[in-house]
Amino acid sequence: MRKYARKMKRIYLDYAATTPAHPEVVKAMQSYYSNAFGNSSSIHSYGQETREAIEIARKKVAALINARSEEIIFTSGGTEADNLALKGIAYTSKDRGNHIITSSIEHHAVMETCDFLKEQGFRITCVPVDKYGLINPEDVKKAITDKTILISIMHANNEVGTIQPIAEIGKLAREADILFHTDAVQTVGHIPVDVNEIRADLLSTSAHKLYGPKGVGALYVRKGTKITSLLHGGEQENRRRAGTHNTPAIVGFGKAAELAQKELQHESKHLTSLRNKLINGLQKQVEHIYLNGHPTKRLPNNANIRVDFVEGEAMLLSLDLEGIAISTGSACSSSNLKPSHILTAIGLQPDQAHSSLRLSLGRETTEEDIGRVLEVLPQIIARLRAMSPLTKSSMQEKTNA
Amino acid sequence: MRKYARKMKRIYLDYAATTPAHPEVVKAMQSYYSNAFGNSSSIHSYGQETREAIEIARKKVAALINARSEEIIFTSGGTEADNLALKGIAYTSKDRGNHIITSSIEHHAVMETCDFLKEQGFRITCVPVDKYGLINPEDVKKAITDKTILISIMHANNEVGTIQPIAEIGKLAREADILFHTDAVQTVGHIPVDVNEIRADLLSTSAHKLYGPKGVGALYVRKGTKITSLLHGGEQENRRRAGTHNTPAIVGFGKAAELAQKELQHESKHLTSLRNKLINGLQKQVEHIYLNGHPTKRLPNNANIRVDFVEGEAMLLSLDLEGIAISTGSACSSSNLKPSHILTAIGLQPDQAHSSLRLSLGRETTEEDIGRVLEVLPQIIARLRAMSPLTKSSMQEKTNA
Amino acid sequence: MPNIWHQYSEKVMEHFENPHNVGEMENPDGIGHVGNPMCGDIMELYIRVKDNIITEAKFKTFGCGAAIATSSMVTEMVKGETVEEALKISNQAVAEALGGLPPVKMHCSVLAEEALRSAINDYLNKSKKED
Amino acid sequence: MPNIWHQYSEKVMEHFENPHNVGEMENPDGIGHVGNPMCGDIMELYIRVKDNIITEAKFKTFGCGAAIATSSMVTEMVKGETVEEALKISNQAVAEALGGLPPVKMHCSVLAEEALRSAINDYLNKSKKED
């Protein structure tokens, strides 16, 4: 099996983890390594040309989310954007209050930052989600106190793909005069995002999730919103994020944003159709398979399924031997062995969480790829279910048949 | 004048600001954008291959400073490394003490971080420097109190190039059982740096200063040293720095470190000789030119000169029109108009600081380049001195002659 | 393409892809049931004992590749051993027989050792009662 | 290679490269001396006045490109103006005559305005005394 794996066509279905940089993105970056390599802080012509390239990229990133250029702070990625948003607002607003509202299904970059802020004396309220992973805006509203300085609710969840009602949350935050941050790392470039429509004051994004390069992201900060720096030092980014500009990556991000804006509409339709084919095909062939997350309010490319009685990493490994790359909610390799906090937050039992797979589609996914998964995955499930002590004997008979 | 500038060979003498990525570095990075693009946190084969590439790079960076792989934390650059070092140790050690010792000539990344920590209740002592920019280890020793948790003294200064006696400072820090951090952004890859010889517990470096890519740096943290994260989130970098790995940049950093280790010896000799030719040539031709920084304890590639009676940015602009890129201690374009804190720390008057130029040499600098500067710069100085109200009349006669 | 899953030895991969002794056993002499769903690993191990010698071992496992491979390996290792010898099989021994395990996966070998002990204890308890 | 220094207009570059009216003046009717070394700009502006009309203006400047260009421009602008008209020349007018200045350089035009006022005031003070 393994022997052949090396020769077969590899199928990547983990676009939610990261995407390959678009060839045009790579091309756009090329000249900024060794040719137009100047430090954008330098006054001379080498600095001038990179400064210009950065500002063009900033315009493109701003355009993708309907922001103004000066509202974009380039960071080293989504994690830094989330850290900057939460810590930056917390430190700036600590005289006004010490209470932050977030949800139980945030990415680690938000969750762990909240844990850190808790140690620093801030109070964190985590609003729950329903079985689809949906937040109820009413719960957010109820959590507001006169000490609340920030509401941070992600746009769409990275694991189960559920899209939150953030326009409603943004509206109620605005009405209560509380800053609203959304981690839009999974949505920007994939579904329409308009900072004014959703009334976000801060919004995180990351280039490598939208066919841009790794190592660059952005925090949108609405004009007039004060924020304490996370990286102190030079005067870059209007003194809000120090550090020599990563010009090639920023240029690449700009190009990726430009391409995403053009292709977004078509792509989301295409991926939704392929994704549904995948989910329906699996459910037709295999019993005891369930979709995690919301059936319709979900990212176009996300299929997160629970395959009862089988551990996720064993499936992942088996698929990888067939050249198919996916991800799992199991954490049999992580340091604490606990399953994903997101899957338990939507009410899954630990074994169900350990049995969950995320298949996330992208630009290069084809009908044939989906066909191949529909051929290979049911066999893998059958094989592993036959080994599992959790498989009900009735179940087992069917699977073996 | 300007018309011709566009056609002439450009001469880059601002290597201290940033360096072009070495062609081999660019080549090494190439396949990690769209081919081996996996997220290093992914368990599948795409993740595996990037994980391996990152660990190979880590070994190379570690080797350059005689550290162990597990002592290297990859960051987004020198600024992040400095911020992580200072805030990370401050937060971890705040129960033990709240006093930090640093110097008056640190880079903004250290200086502004100290200012931030001051607001957070830490006490900062800035030890002074002499007229060469040298710190006296005795001053550091005297500043130590029983509340001192960290000493942060840069290895070599980015502006005047003075190399500090950090082995002595490291020794006395160790004796006093206080952690020692050094910002070695200007030295790693240019002069020998050995974390054990200098007894550093933490050391910052940045790839783009040694012909590596922008957007990546590293913090060395001695084994056993606890440090609070700056970026919270995923489990990357042994839970000490969250965020999807910037694989191409990390791989590029590894390659740059490998090349630097090979070329360091030869290069520092070569650049010292060119640099001395430049300084001597200028001093021979032009009166009232003085070297800033230490005459011998200085970076091989650094020439920082004070050209009395002429403002730096006017010289910079004139040189740029001739295709020559340099930097200045003047800050006529910065937001506060104050001259460099480093130049005032070594005792220069404001007008003298505004009259200072930094020419920093690098791999592609040739004898011809130096010849060209020696031809062009004296003319520019003469022209501008003739316009300057500061030029003494006696002086002026000579210059006009 | 680099060697995929190369934290896993060839031996681990062999046992993951073609595990030995999979399945339930009718009327086993001892059953071990260990692990918990929280950690994502559950092992059931069955042994048949004749004249103090383990003649047959089978398993069912819910778990990752290493969990399956260690289950397979431990059931191979006990066959033909006396009960006393079998009790001496440590998790390290299982891991070593598999050509080593990645550090994050050593807990799987611990689980295999526990499953075996649990099955033997079950056998010993039962035989005590029969005595 | 992109347009270097393109925050500077063509006009600024012209006046920086070939500044008009550079130099000291013998026995000027008014001298303006403004700026301070802290900010890196020092201007000296000399005027000659005949029948209330500024007939000649010269400058010496320690400062950046914009400081030199604004000095050059302001000395051009005052020539032939009455003292009263000259006093109305604002820093914006100087910046506009140069085709605009980057925001970080507007302080240079302020300095030029101040230098001119200072020179005129010096002239007015002197002529008062002579009265």
Ligand SMILES: Cc1ncc(COP(=O)(O)O)c(C=O)c1O
């Ligand atoms: C929802 C979400 N937030 C934040 C991040 C972190 O972004 P980055 O990997 O660019 O640091 C990710 C992806 O890893 C994500 O999916």
Ligand SMILES: Cc1ncc(COP(=O)(O)O)c(C=O)c1O
């Ligand atoms: C001494 C020193 N420290 C820190 C930095 C900051 O490094 P980076 O530009 O990689 O953020 C620099 C360069 O800018 C430097 O010269």
